[in-house]
């Protein structure tokens with residue numbers, strides 16, 4: 001089969017995908033000054049570009065009406081299914097401007113595949129990899145001037161899909177909308193990478209066996225918000241969840257996977273049990289650590305073992321990872337019966353090395369030896 005994705009870097013492949021979209025330019029785009037001001041001082045997820053990508057779906061007609069249109073409010077019937085039963089999924093990835101002005105994204109096929117898996121779990125229609133990549137390419141090309149340049153600046157892309165049928169019956173929606181919105185973002189850590197403190201939650205879970213933990217859906221985030229507030233009440237910035245069945249195994253943060261670095265140079269991360277989200281950053285870091293000669297073990301990690309390792313020095317670094325912050329050092333791990341400092345409360349050496357390596361690849365400063373980048377514009 002001659003898929004348009006087969007030749008990833010050929011311009012014509014991208015032209016084929018983008019060509020499916022009807023470009024309807026906004027009649028009220030931001031002025032160059034407004035855009036510059038927004039890009040210069042971006043606050044994560046508060047300012048959006050002039051346009052959004054959109055495809056509509058119905059059980060009868062399938063996916064139709066691929067378009068780039070003016071960014072703006074959606075009009076929803078109060079009975080719209082998503083508002084009642086949370087049939088919704090999303091993705092998050094970034095567009096990076098390289099030094100020569102070209103714009104690239106990182107492993108979008110992995111996000112597209114995960115989006116399809118999430119759709120399956122939430123009984124939403126499956127969007128093709130071609131439509132996923134075509135939509136982000138068409139949007140980024142239309143709003144290319146919104147892609148910031150500069151250290152750790154990027155255009156954050158948020159594809160999402162929701163059940164749009166106005167119907168209160170409990171069954172999969174017969175209509176859905178897929179959109180992509182884009183927001184310029186600066187460095188996640190203004191003023192340099194800073195270790196975060198983590199509260200280990202023992203009462204509330206994020207996801208259970210057979211649930212939606214492996215899907216990127218809004219509902220998982222809704223259930224993580226109260227624990228997040230409680231973490232802050234305990235003086236911690238983020239929350240780490242344990243497995244719902246035994247309450248003893250490390251899972252992940254509300255929106256980031258976790259890694260543990262041992263004094264012998266090996267690295268561990270919780271294995272994917274079905275209730276953990278498979279991060280693109282997680283799998284990229286497993287690859288980069290292996291390339292560096294580290295043994296990376298995906299296994300069930302008991303919290304007690306981690307705490308004992310921090311106490312006896314066999315655990316030297318702990319970090320979290322995800323697209324938004326890339327790699328976040330964890331300097332403190334606290335819970336109802338413990339409060340531990342890790343790496344002297346600073347950022348671990350391997351943590352920062354792998355962080356630098358990944359951002360160098362994404363921004364074109366290091367060779368893309370695994371073929372992870374795809375040119376958008």
Ligand SMILES: *Cc1c(COP(=O)(O)O)cnc(C)c1O
Nearest residue numbers: 255256257277279280281322323
């Ligand atoms: C999105 C997400 C991650 C990180 O995934 P990336 O693909 O690395 O951005 C981790 N955990 C959860 C729960 C997530 O939703």
